Amino acid sequence: MKLYIKSSDCVSAQQSFENSLPMEFISDTPALFYTCIQPEYKKFISPNLLRRMSPIIRNGVSCSMSVLKKAALQQPDAIIVGTALGCLKDTTSFLTQLIQDNENLPNPTHFIQSTHNTIAGQIALLLSCSAYNFTFSQNHNSFETALLDAQLLMLDQKANHVLVGGVDEMNELSYGLIKELYCYKNSKPGEGAAFFLLSTDKSKVEFKGVRIINGSTIDFNLELAGFGITWQDVDVLIGGDNDVKDSAYNDFAMYFYNKPYLWYKPFVGEYGTVSAQAFWLGTKIIEEQKIPACWSKNSLMPKEIKNVLIYNCIGNEHSLMLLGLNSDCPKM
Amino acid sequence: MTENIVVTGIGVICSIGTNAQECMESFRAMRSGIGPIQHLKTVHKNEFKLGEVKRSNLELMQMLGFSGDKRTYSRTTLLAMVAAKEACDMANVGKGDKLKIGFVSSTTVGGMDITEQKYLKDNKDNSYLLSHPCGDSSRQVADYLGFISYYTTINTACSSGTNALIHGVRLLKHGILDKVIVGGVDALTMFTLNGFNSLMILDRDDCKPFDANRKGLNLAEGAGYLVLERASEAKNPLCEVVGYANANDAYHQTASSPNGDGAYKAMMEALEMSQLKTTDINYINVHGTGTGNNDESEGMALNRVFTKGCVPPFSSTKSYTGHTLAGAAGIESVFSVLSIVNDVIYPNLNFTTPIQGLELIPVTELIEGSGVKNVLSNSFGFGGNNSTVIFSKHETLY
Numbered sequence: 001m002k003l004y005i006k007s008s009d010c011v012s013a014q015q016s017f018e019n020s021l022p023m024e025f026i027s028d029t030p031a032l033f034y035t036c037i038q039p040e041y042k043k044f045i046s047p048n049l050l051r052r053m054s055p056i057i058r059n060g061v062s063c064s065m066s067v068l069k070k071a072a073l074q075q076p077d078a079i080i081v082g083t084a085l086g087c088l089k090d091t092t093s094f095l096t097q098l099i100q101d102n103e104n105l106p107n108p109t110h111f112i113q114s115t116h117n118t119i120a121g122q123i124a125l126l127l128s129c130s131a132y133n134f135t136f137s138q139n140h141n142s143f144e145t146a147l148l149d150a151q152l153l154m155l156d157q158k159a160n161h162v163l164v165g166g167v168d169e170m171n172e173l174s175y176g177l178i179k180e181l182y183c184y185k186n187s188k189p190g191e192g193a194a195f196f197l198l199s200t201d202k203s204k205v206e207f208k209g210v211r212i213i214n215g216s217t218i219d220f221n222l223e224l225a226g227f228g229i230t231w232q233d234v235d236v237l238i239g240g241d242n243d244v245k246d247s248a249y250n251d252f253a254m255y256f257y258n259k260p261y262l263w264y265k266p267f268v269g270e271y272g273t274v275s276a277q278a279f280w281l282g283t284k285i286i287e288e289q290k291i292p293a294c295w296s297k298n299s300l301m302p303k304e305i306k307n308v309l310i311y312n313c314i315g316n317e318h319s320l321m322l323l324g325l326n327s328d329c330p331k332m
Numbered sequence: 333m334t335e336n337i338v339v340t341g342i343g344v345i346c347s348i349g350t351n352a353q354e355c356m357e358s359f360r361a362m363r364s365g366i367g368p369i370q371h372l373k374t375v376h377k378n379e380f381k382l383g384e385v386k387r388s389n390l391e392l393m394q395m396l397g398f399s400g401d402k403r404t405y406s407r408t409t410l411l412a413m414v415a416a417k418e419a420c421d422m423a424n425v426g427k428g429d430k431l432k433i434g435f436v437s438s439t440t441v442g443g444m445d446i447t448e449q450k451y452l453k454d455n456k457d458n459s460y461l462l463s464h465p466c467g468d469s470s471r472q473v474a475d476y477l478g479f480i481s482y483y484t485t486i487n488t489a490c491s492s493g494t495n496a497l498i499h500g501v502r503l504l505k506h507g508i509l510d511k512v513i514v515g516g517v518d519a520l521t522m523f524t525l526n527g528f529n530s531l532m533i534l535d536r537d538d539c540k541p542f543d544a545n546r547k548g549l550n551l552a553e554g555a556g557y558l559v560l561e562r563a564s565e566a567k568n569p570l571c572e573v574v575g576y577a578n579a580n581d582a583y584h585q586t587a588s589s590p591n592g593d594g595a596y597k598a599m600m601e602a603l604e605m606s607q608l609k610t611t612d613i614n615y616i617n618v619h620g621t622g623t624g625n626n627d628e629s630e631g632m633a634l635n636r637v638f639t640k641g642c643v644p645p646f647s648s649t650k651s652y653t654g655h656t657l658a659g660a661a662g663i664e665s666v667f668s669v670l671s672i673v674n675d676v677i678y679p680n681l682n683f684t685t686p687i688q689g690l691e692l693i694p695v696t697e698l699i700e701g702s703g704v705k706n707v708l709s710n711s712f713g714f715g716g717n718n719s720t721v722i723f724s725k726h727e728t729l730y
Contacts, residue, residue: 079580084465084467085465086466086487094523094526094527095447095448095451095523096451096452098448098522098523098526099448099451099452099453100452102375103374103375103376103522103526105530106526106527106530107530108527108530108531111526111527111528111530111531112531112585112586112714113585114527115440115487115489115714115715116440116466116487116488117487117488117489117713117714117715117717118585118714118715120488120715121580121585121714121715121716121717122585122715124580124582124715124716125582125583125584125585125716127582128582129580129582130579130580130581130582130593130594130597131579131580132578132579132580133488133578133579133580133715133716133717134486134488134495134499134578135486135487135488135715136484136485136486136487137465137466137467137485137486137487138466138467138470138483138484138485139465139467139468139471141467141484142467145484145499148508149499149502152502152503152505152506152508153502155506156502156505177447177451177461177464178461178464179458180458180459180461180462181461181462181464181465212482212484213481214474214480214481214482214483215481272465316471317471
């Protein structure tokens with residue numbers, strides 16, 4: 001069974017939402033972390049609900065609704081969300097109130113909205129969708145394990161259209177809580193949401209698989225064999241490099257020496273589910289069959305864009321995701 | 333794809349015992365673990381009863397042989413390590429050659445027990461924050477076990493552990509893993525105690541699940557894990573996982589729908605997968621938190637699935653353990669397996685008066701030797717998450 005990306009969208013620090021791939025970037029600011037460009041929320045969420053939603057829920061819900069709208073689908077067969085740190089703003093608000101007021105009646109709304117599954121729950125609630133509903137929270141593999149669960153659910157023929165995404169948020173209060181995490185030591189934190197409708201309906205972009213590796217090293221030969229491809233089959237790489245000297249990606253860049261190499265974290269920031277942004281970038285370059293120069297790290301451009309391999313690595317959590325061009329796609 | 337999945341190991345730690353055997357002894361003695369606060373640091377110390385694990389962090393570290401270890405472990409991580417280790421030892425996991433072994437855990441608070449003690453108080457050393465994310469406790473448990481090639485964490489509030497089981501079963505069926513340890517954990521925190529208190533759903537006395545005069549839940553802590561394997565490769569199966577389902581109530585962020593739509597859907601889909609008739613179910617381990625809303629809604633769903641007056645023997649073991657949040661589904665899955673293995677049905681403590689209109693009376697005395705073959709366990713949570721799993725006596729054990 002083949003699976004496809006029927007529609008996708010992405011909220012980020014760049015002009016990505018409801019847009020084609022940005023041709024240039026909004027220049028970096030001296031702020032401590034990247035903040036998303038806010039979608040026009042009221043297009044997707046009623047003002048009453050919007051007032052009570054934290055940014056992570058607003059971005060997750062808006063992004064999901066846009067994805068479903070693009071696919072002209074009322075309800076998905078499953079909703080699977082990955083989030084590394086969940087609803088940080090509500091968590092930190094509740095925690096701060098709790099500590100400062102010495103446990104004297106903190107605001108229940110912050111507690112209610114602090115659980116990680118509030119995002120998937122709110123999407124289900126807005127769609128009145130009683131289908132399968134999961135939330136994964138595994139640091140830098142949160143989106144990847146959500147994607148794997150979606151794939152297996154579809155291979156089990158339990159679903160034909162799965163809404164799957166990765167979302168995390170950042171704000172000043174939360175920054176105090178996370179700045180010490182090792183993944184942010186040499187990078188600028190960020191936030192964002194990227195959602196996808198994984199479907200059995202044919203589209204231009206095929207989802208060819210995800211491989212999650214927990215360990216100190218990774219054998220690229222073995223992992224490519226797991227995808228059923230070889231070195232030659234990879235046309236474009238998307239690496240998770242935070243800067244030009246990010247040594248975590250040395251082995252990857254070396255293994256695929258002289259292949260077109262794209263990066264994205266220097267423009268959207270680092271966060272737990274940022275690889276969902278790379279998955280969106282991969283989807284867009286296959287759909288559009290072109291790569292705006294600003295995304296390229298090594299200035300090499302492919303002759304054709306068939307297979308795009310995405311690699312992310314933080315500590316011992318590695319992941320590889322493969323997207324491919326479906327050449328017999330019906331005319332859209 | 334049609335491969336059957338069996339349970340080959342179980343491990344549990346909660347307020348009624350630090351392992352499966354101790355928990356069985358507490359069940360037989362009808363001894364609840366809910367009591368005055370001993371370990372949790374909170375200003376509400378004398379106001380609430382909790383289901384605490386009767387061990388300090390230091391004692392948990394001694395149990396794990398960490399005596400000289402200077403590293404800081406969250407209580408969540410320590411509880412998970414104890415229960416996961418027990419499950420792995422029983423199933424002899426980790427001693428095989430070149431097997432792909434996974435750990436699928438769940439937690440709602442992660443390292444919050446440490447974060448809440450240090451946040452805003454100690455600005456010199458922020459290294460405690462490393463243990464804050466939910467996924468970090470799973471990473472640490474995987475490191476401790478030493479043979480895990482895949483780990484992930486699910487957080488769907490109080491239904492999490494069953495969802496971990498569902499993800500784990502899928503990984504086995506598709507050959508991504510050869511063995512998987514599934515379940516969940518949560519430690520007690522000031523964060524959750526105040527959170528549930530702010531929602532006014534805590535009973536200050538012992539909780540009374542399914543009683544007309546129930547006042548709320550007793551917050552608790554613990555961990556429960558199962559080792560799952562493909563039936564064809566398992567040596568000593570304890571029982572089989574025959575059905576499971578996950579559905580969303582899509583009604584309210586925290587409350588359950590009056591008719592228990594999500595619960596109904598989860599139970600019906602799990603039954604359908606198991607190919608069992610409703611009359612085949614010998615025991616239901618209900619979610620039964622003891623809140624007005626849950627028990628009413630779950631009761632409605634039980635009557636819809638099994639028809640009023642024909643609901644099989646059921647009880648809420650939360651009357652013993654308290655509500656361990658993401659630990660609940662893992663712990664109650666372990667209890668469901670023990671129910672089949674020992675042919676025992678647990679009583680529901682503190683029950684006197686049925687809820688009007690539901691005509692649902694839980695089991696109130698321990699029943700032994702009634703021939704328990706099929707057990708259904710419910711776990712529901714915030715965000716409308718509803719999950720059901722069904723365990724059956726394995727054919728080789730008849």
